[in-house]
Amino acid sequence: MAKSKIKSNFKIKNHLNYILIGVVLVITFIMNSIGELGRLDRSTLVRISFSIILAVSLNLVVGFLGELSLGHAGFMCVGAYLGGYFVNVFSGFIDSPLLVYVISIMIGGLISAFFGLVIGIPALRLKGDYLAIATLAFGEIVRNIFKNIKFFGASQGLETKIYPEKEFFIITLITVIVVLILCQNLIRSKHGRAVTAIRDNEIAAKSMGINVTFYKLFIFIIAAFFAGVAGVIYAQCIGQVKQESFSYNYSIEILVMVVLGGMGSINGSIIAATIITYLNILLQNELSGPLASVKLVVYAIILIFAILFNNAPAFNNLKNKLSLKGNRKKSKEKDDEAEWNRIDTKIKMDEMLSYDLPNDDDVNSYSNSKEDN
Amino acid sequence: MVTLLDGLSLGAIYALIALGYTMVYGIAKMLNFAHGDVIMVGAYAIFTVFSITGNPVIAFIVSIILCVVLGIVIEKLAYKPLRTASPLAVLITAIGVSNLLQGLAQLIFGTEPKSVIILNKLGSVEIADGIILNISTIVTLVLSAIIMIVLTLFIKKTKTGRAMLAVSEDKGAAQLMGVNVNKIIMITFAIGSALAAFASLFYLIKIPVSPSFGALPGIKAFAAAVIGGIGSIPGAMVGGILLGLVENICLSIDVIAPYTTSIEFGLLILILLVKPTGILGKKIREKV
Incomplete structure (x- = not known):
């Protein structure tokens, strides 16, 4: 009796985040149908959605696997370019934009996951600092290549078709819920426990019979897949994919979301991604021109203090x-x-x-x- | 010929920066991501003092002093509290420091690139028929070679240098032998930052200073340090010069010139695949 009570309590707590996003979805849907939601609000919701997907997927690598990836924007770039391209192709002969969206996020995600595999194989041999550098190098290579391919518009960037209906945010929010369910079930499964075991002590995990190489590659590919999905959403929201947007600084911004929300906490990533994206859009108009760098400084200070506060012995008392x-x-x-x-x-x-x-x-x-x- | 010499001088700049990375990595076992931005600060110092006083020597001295102080301050405030923390935490802090410096530079100087003409003024000479060489290239090469020789002698011959080697070998044992580990780490940061000031002077020949001035050479020099074997001082020199040569050779061939960055980073990934510890690196075993 007592056992079942604990179990049911646990369940509600565990599924709080989907429920919350579901509530947001319903509220925004109602507001939208009344006509309370402006164009800017809708695009804000879409941006928040892809930020959440990015932060949660990077958290899989940084928080759960314990490896630093600095090329997350690179994977997103792959997804955005290729997914965006397929959106353009498919919308020529498929009428339903929803179907186009679903197919292109699958394709964008899969191609991105393939890149995850390619970069993941050298990553298997590396760890810690070396891995961070290899992923950083990957991000730069991807940008450099897309900059020079004429097929994808070279330095002009790729024009992509914007999702034609107003209700795009509903679809992206549903995507977020699907991603969250997948990630959370993954983390709570046997595989997720194996991954956290690798994070806590790789050698101990290995001696317990966990296939370290397999799980590292696995998490890398999953994270790359979701980054690709986020890229496709980006392409359909913004309408133009440019390689400059996926620079190293963008990877850092996603990392800030993960670190601020708490490494290894999916709910934390959701909250941090929402706040940072919202602030970005809010401050876009306020802090243009020379004041734009204030944002950079503030992020950096937040990042340093979050880490110092959590890790430095000097702060333990506080x-x-x-x-x-x-x-x-x-x-x-x-x-x-x-x-x-x-x-x-x-x-x-x-x-x-x-x-x-x-x-x-x-x-x-x-x-x-x-x-x- | 000119391409090769230009490549060598670029390689020398990378090697100087890579030395800063590799020394800090060897001794503090951390990746100092902010190193590239110390170069940027050095370049801005040269720019500011030079435009006020008009004297390149004073500008350069101020830049060295500023870089050294900055390196020590960064170490004391951001990295020292994290000496016992996980490498991931230190790495993220270093990234934070790097962004902080870039943001502050943007706030103070704006995003517009500002050019400083000091070494470019020296003009060029014709060594053989048809081969014209900038004197600045020669100055870079000669000065870098001198710095590297002095550094190698310093590490091999002086007491401090040997203490540095001891700390990089085994921190605990060095402490037991009476080496002040904190002081040695501080000195390492100071030397690395002084090298960064030299690198900023030489790199100003190539591009004007902007807040992201140090980012690209920083990343590339880091790649050079990894290619040569991070933690190894001759490795950083070899890696830096190799990368500089590759970059200039690629840039001189029209077909592959746009892909230079990809080739350089591809080389890094290739080296990491074949020999993860770099060309001259030692194998480090993980302890439980």
């Missing part, structure tokens, strides 16, 4: 004071755990695991380290 959950006890336990880990176990786990070929160098370093002890 954090405990502000915390609602009473983290004080918890952090102490963590410290004890760390103490325990520091005890030398005399088993050189890393050497045991990376001991592949007994050539001379390896044997020497092994015996040297033994002598050190």
Whole structure:
């Protein structure tokens, strides 16, 4: 009896975000049918939708897999160009814009996912800083290539067909809900637990029989797919795809959303993406010209403080004071755990695991380290 | 011939920047994303002081001092509190610092590029028939070579340099041997930033200064550091010069010139695939 009660409580909490977006959807739909929603509001909703998709998908990589990807805008760029192109092609002979939308987000997403696979294969061999650089390089390569392909309009950018109906925001919000359901179920599944295990300790995860390479690639491809989907929505919302929009700075903006919302928190990403996108649009008119850089400065300061606050030991006291959950006890336990880990176990786990070929160098370093002890 | 020499001088600039990355990586085990923007700050310092005083030497000295101070301040405020945090947190902070510097530069100087003519004024010489070379290229090459030699000697011969090597090898052991690790990290940031000031002087020959002045050479020099093997000082030189040569050779061939950036970053990805630790890098094993 008690068990089922816990279960049902848990469920409502878990599905809060879809319900919330569903409520937003219904409210905006009603407002729209009354005529309260202007053109700008509708496009704001669309922009918020694709920002949420971007932030949630980047959170899969950064928050759940624990690897930094700086090429998310690059994947979005691929989706936007190719998806936009297919929108143009299909709307020639398919009447229903909804069908065109569905087909093109699938194609845009899949091609983007293919790029995710291509970049993911070298990414398998890399981690941490190297991976960040490889993805950054990828983002720059994509932009450089699209800039020079005449087929996609070269430096002029690709003109894409804007979604012809007013109710585009409803479709994008539904897409957001679908993406959220997929992501959340993925994270809560066996596969999701495997991914977080890799984040927490890769070697331990490997020794538990988790296929690290597979899951890294898997998450990378999924994130690339959703970034591509976001790109197609972008193309159908803005009407013109230009490679400048997908620069490194845009990747950073998505990263700010993820970090501000909390790495590893999907709800946090949703909130942060909504706030930042809304502020962007709100400040677009206020902060044009020389004041536009204020935005950059503010983002940077937010980013630095969010990280310092969460990670620097100097802020621990302040954090405990502000915390609602009473983290004080918890952090102490963590410290004890760390103490325990520091005890030398005399088993050189890393050497045991990376001991592949007994050539001379390896044997020497092994015996040297033994002598050190 | 001219292409190769230009490539070498560009490579020397990349190598100088890459040295800053690689030294910080070797010692603090972090990626200093803000390094490219220190170059930008140096260039703006040269621009401002030069337009006020008209004296290039004073401008350059001010720029070096400013860069060094900036490097130390960034280290103290942003990176030092995170010494024990995860690498991801440090990396994101570094990106934040980089954006902060760019934003501030935009706020102060605006987005319009401003050109500074110091080394370009030196003109050019004809070394052989038909081969005309800018003196600035030669100055860049010679000065960079001198800086690199001095740096190598400094690290190998002086006490501080050897302490740096010790810290990069094993932080804990170095501390036990009486090395002040925090001080060494600070010195590393200071040297890296001074090299960045030199790089900004040389890079000003090529393009005018704007808030994103340091971004592209920063990323490329980082790529060079990774190609050469990050953490390795000769590796940074090799990687930088290789990348500079590749860039200039690609730019001189019309068909592939627009794709130069792709080729450079493609080279980076290729190297990472074949030898993830770079040409001269050592294999690092992960500890549990």
